[in-house]
């Protein structure tokens with residue numbers, strides 16, 4: 257099989273950081289090729305180079321054996337490659353049709369022909385079997401539909417190579433299956449794909465080959481059938497790792513988080529829950545179950561229509577984050593880019609924000625104390641960085657996620673709400689994040705862990721399963737995967 261896309265001996269530096277060090281990848285025509293590596297291994301940097309957003313300092317990119325176009329020739333790049341990112345590149349205030357034909361409106365004279373535009377968009381969506389209304393506002397689409405529009409847009413430019421960068425991070429089980437069906441169909445049509453994910457099972461299901469990067473270097477490329485799971489993990493981490501062992505504990509008697517009669521229209525109805533100090537309660541359910549909306553209500557990001565929330569003995573003001581934080585809550589939001597950290601501030605500043613008052617006097621923070629705390633957090637959570645002064649915006653996605661958790665844990669919270677804490681986090685870092693949550697619970701926090709990952713939920717003392725906005729079952733520890741999934745899919749109550 258001929259090589260469709262190749263990066264050869266690529267080096268890329270950001271100041272003192274070497275993001276790629278003579279690394280490369282060769283992707284055969286028509287295959288789905290996984291790119292794996294721990295957080296900060298250099299995957300996103302390679303994506304930006306393969307899509308022509310950045311030039312390598314050294315090395316070259318080839319498409320079908322020919323040198324890549326000049327960076328400024330965006331059209332030439334669009335005909336060769338497209339990337340579906342975890343974060344959408346679609347403009348929410350425009351319609352689907354406008355998004356599809358952005359920058360290439362069909363004009364007659366200088367007027368945009370809206371009717372023709374909508375018709376072309378409809379044809380294009382039909383051609384790729386995407387069941388989305390062309391005149392809908394893109395901002396109203398769900399993650400799954402949005403991804404399909406992005407794939408159709410990529411193909412419509414003529415690209416035969418698509419990069420999927422953690423596409424399943426925000427999809428629930430059935431949506432992931434539908435994405436895989438579509439990927440298989442695209443592959444049958446000869447489309448070449450590069451697939452980035454921290455879910456190794458997905459790689460075995462959907463990819464034919466795998467390349468692993470570690471510390472900015474290429475480590476191995478193999479057919480997936482020839483690289484068993486433990487060897488793959490060892491290639492990523494540089495050592496053999498064992499599965500995470502959930503710890504057992506006895507919850508206390510005082511109540512850390514309680515909610516009664518909570519309802520929010522179109523999200524969830526009549527929810528009551530009670531989490532004791534030293535107890536870890538999971539919240540599970542499919543995409544439309546209401547679990548994230550409920551968790552966001554507990555932390556004050558949303559305001560329920562009815563009901564009350566008490567955190568650590570204080571009735572908190574509805575829809576008011578400072579009130580919840582003031583009562584002793586720490587939280588990790590779903591959308592860490594909007595709510596999780598301040599990109600221009602350093603790791604030390606971000607991670608110690610809630611405890612700034614404890615690190616100095618009279619409104620000033622002693623830099624040495626802040627640094628010391630931050631150095632400890634970097635070590636505890638295994639954050640890959642130049643040091644505590646590096647801005648969080650420069651960290652890889654997974655490492656930025658760890659800073660958000662460090663911040664949530666920094667003030668020894670009495671109550672903790674974490675939403676999908678391990679999304680985008682590598683196989684080894686997952687263990688340190690789960691360990692950090694269990695540590696906080698052992699120190700007495702009452703915690704709610706919302707997750708789409710069964711492996712995360714396994715550390716919980718019990719799991720509340722939501723279905724269509726209601727808590728349908730309280731499942732004690734010791735469940736099997738099929739049992740929990742059946743409840744999540746509404747097959748058993």
Ligand SMILES: Nc1ncnc2c1ncn2[C@@H]1O[C@H](COP(=O)(O)OP(=O)(O)OP(=O)(O)O)[C@@H](O)[C@H]1O
Nearest residue numbers: 270275295296297298299300301650651652653654
């Ligand atoms: N703009 C930048 N400025 C400074 N350093 C950067 C920048 N972009 C990336 N880096 C650094 O380059 C290294 C590689 O990062 P990259 O984002 O490619 O990792 P990744 O493999 O995609 O990780 P993740 O799985 O967490 O997304 C990291 O150490 C990161 O901090």
